[in-house]
Amino acid sequence: xxxxxxxxxxxxxxxxxxxxxxxxxxxxxxxxxxxxxxxxxxxxxxxxxxxxxxxxxxxxxxxxxxxxxxxxxxxxxxxxxxxxxxxxxxxxxxxxxxxxxxxxxxxxxxxxxxxxxxxxxxxxxxxxxxxxxxxxxxxxxxxxxxxxxxxxxxxxxxxxxxxxxxxxxxxxxxxxxxxxxxxxxxxxxxxxxxxxxxxxxxxxxxxxxxxxxxxxxxxxxxxxxxxxxxxxxxxxxxxxxxxxxxxxxxxxxxxxxxxxxxxxxxxxxxxxxxxxxxxxxxxxxxxxxxxxxx
Amino acid sequence: xxxxxxxxxxxxxxxxxxxxxxxxxxxxxxxxxxxxxxxxxxxxxxxxxxxxxxxxxxxxxxxxxxxxxxxxxxxxxxxxxxxxxxxxxxxxxxxxxxxxxxxxxxxxxxxxxxxxxxxxxxxxxxxxxxxxxxxxxxxxxxxxxxxxxxxxxxxxxxxxxxxxxxxxxxxxxxxxxxxxxxxxxxxxxxxxxxxxxxxxxxxxxxxxxxxxxxxxxxxxxxxxxxxxxxxxxxxxxxxxxxxxxxxxxxxxxxxxxxxxxxxxxxxxxxxxxxxxxxxxxxxxxxxxxxxxxxxxxxxxxxxxxxxxxxxxxxxxxxxxxxxxxxxxxxxxxxxxxxxxxx
Numbered sequence: 001x002x003x004x005x006x007x008x009x010x011x012x013x014x015x016x017x018x019x020x021x022x023x024x025x026x027x028x029x030x031x032x033x034x035x036x037x038x039x040x041x042x043x044x045x046x047x048x049x050x051x052x053x054x055x056x057x058x059x060x061x062x063x064x065x066x067x068x069x070x071x072x073x074x075x076x077x078x079x080x081x082x083x084x085x086x087x088x089x090x091x092x093x094x095x096x097x098x099x100x101x102x103x104x105x106x107x108x109x110x111x112x113x114x115x116x117x118x119x120x121x122x123x124x125x126x127x128x129x130x131x132x133x134x135x136x137x138x139x140x141x142x143x144x145x146x147x148x149x150x151x152x153x154x155x156x157x158x159x160x161x162x163x164x165x166x167x168x169x170x171x172x173x174x175x176x177x178x179x180x181x182x183x184x185x186x187x188x189x190x191x192x193x194x195x196x197x198x199x200x201x202x203x204x205x206x207x208x209x210x211x212x213x214x215x216x217x218x219x220x221x222x223x224x225x226x227x228x229x230x231x232x233x234x235x236x237x238x239x240x241x242x243x244x245x246x247x248x249x250x251x252x253x254x255x256x257x258x259x260x261x262x263x264x265x266x267x268x269x270x271x272x273x274x275x276x277x278x279x280x281x282x283x284x285x286x287x288x289x290x291x292x293x294x
Numbered sequence: 295x296x297x298x299x300x301x302x303x304x305x306x307x308x309x310x311x312x313x314x315x316x317x318x319x320x321x322x323x324x325x326x327x328x329x330x331x332x333x334x335x336x337x338x339x340x341x342x343x344x345x346x347x348x349x350x351x352x353x354x355x356x357x358x359x360x361x362x363x364x365x366x367x368x369x370x371x372x373x374x375x376x377x378x379x380x381x382x383x384x385x386x387x388x389x390x391x392x393x394x395x396x397x398x399x400x401x402x403x404x405x406x407x408x409x410x411x412x413x414x415x416x417x418x419x420x421x422x423x424x425x426x427x428x429x430x431x432x433x434x435x436x437x438x439x440x441x442x443x444x445x446x447x448x449x450x451x452x453x454x455x456x457x458x459x460x461x462x463x464x465x466x467x468x469x470x471x472x473x474x475x476x477x478x479x480x481x482x483x484x485x486x487x488x489x490x491x492x493x494x495x496x497x498x499x500x501x502x503x504x505x506x507x508x509x510x511x512x513x514x515x516x517x518x519x520x521x522x523x524x525x526x527x528x529x530x531x532x533x534x535x536x537x538x539x540x541x542x543x544x545x546x547x548x549x550x551x552x553x554x555x556x557x558x559x560x561x562x563x564x565x566x567x568x569x570x571x572x573x574x575x576x577x578x579x580x581x582x583x584x585x586x587x588x589x590x591x592x593x594x595x596x597x598x599x600x601x602x603x604x605x606x607x608x609x610x611x612x613x614x615x616x617x618x619x620x621x622x623x624x625x626x627x628x629x630x631x632x633x634x635x636x
Binding site: 009013014017018020021024025027028029031032034035038046047048049052055103104105107108110111112114115116117120123125127128129130131132133134135136137138139140141142143144145148160161163164165167168171196200221224225227228231232242245246249258261262265268269272273275276277280283284287288 | 295296297299300303304306307308310311313314315316317318319320321322325365432433435436437439440446448449450451452453454455457458459460461462465466467469470472473474475476479480509513514517518521522541566569570572573576579587588591592594595596600602605606608609610612613616617619620623624627
């Protein structure tokens, strides 16, 4: 069907469509390639007032370092500015957030999908309202109590806050996945003598892995990409990668180092690139899961 | 499911949301009606041989004692909401009285920081949401026409702008449009103006932020529409063709209505996301030209002096804004629920 329609498409239209797609491909992917290439140059080349082609050939890089490519940005960021510490903090935060979110979320999502009562529905609506609130508005509510109870600045605080902010989304997504699993499955397990929890643990969870993995991916992205919470709630030693990059940019008071920021931007993007490569199918199914059913 | 079992299952999740979402809202509300204590001023007389001079000093101990005794600060009611940095009621009165015409009124209104932030946030939301949906739809239609083996890589590259950390994605674009970057140089060449700089121009900065918004949210619309296109009923399309519908008419009368529920869903999600626009303003270092509500709160919270009360008042106003934006959805859900369509 599709091919038959494609055969009948006028040449001009086909050319326009192809041209449009190529243009979109460039718009979507070229900035990443450009920055990757530029991260191996010195600042004078990547940000060249005189001639933009210097970012390609790198004459100043050759003059300053003796070769057209330099790892100085990476060395400066990872070793000198201790970006590795931020990377470690990010790893801890992300792993904890994903594990705790999924544990809470599967339990809650399962209950919501199996409850016929009104309050389950209203709980989901409340979660939707919570999902809509900008995280930074909540952060301004945290600061004063956290200062007073000495909770500010520690990784566990940021982790539990991110888990909570993640919950509304996780609940929605997992509830919609759980609804796809027929009720007969756990009900027959309970007829056979399982308790509700046993039915959940031994019957539902094994068939739920695809949904759990997809939701986990989105929890991962939320924790990994967060700036508002981690920038405001973590002390300087406990900073994760994204606030660390922001600190490389400098402010009016502090001189930043842009090339450190460029190389750490590439370092942050690389894992995401790999993630999309391996989990493209799950990400797509996750994005469409809520939508297609409305 | 029994009420009791339900409660145990939902407990961890509900507790987390209650403690870290519901209570902070209460905390924000209370903070917004309290202002920090002013310093305790004490009058002292310094007596020397030439006589006594009265002077005022700050009583550090008393100030500290007062701040520790009442950490919330002093109760000021809705004063903070009315001050210049928020609703600026008295300033609006003045502007209204002095303004020559409605255009002048609005341009002066936008000098007030809260209204400037609100204006940017609403403009951003109102432009980025529909434009990214349209762009995503066109990409989905185009990808649907190419051979199957090319679609996977196409989706892969299309996902990148959405998946990448917002702060990082915005930085990557910003470095390119910088006056010393490749796109910046191209724009200077195009406009034949070597001094052209996004950093120095408010309209350009707004345009760039909106371009970033569309760039980063079009992939979502694309993926969802693309999935929706796979479910368009083929017999309806075929009968439309037999009835002589042109390519455009088939899109207009078969495909678009079929995808309409998806559009409302995505518009809802995107309005929520765009209303909280924040990271690109940090990345673009745009605060001199454009502030969003989220950024306004962030700049109050950061820095040496943490203006917690001011941030709290803006947060409350922002939350109210979110509820207003969501109200059509909430009302509709309420009505549907009355009909028993949960």
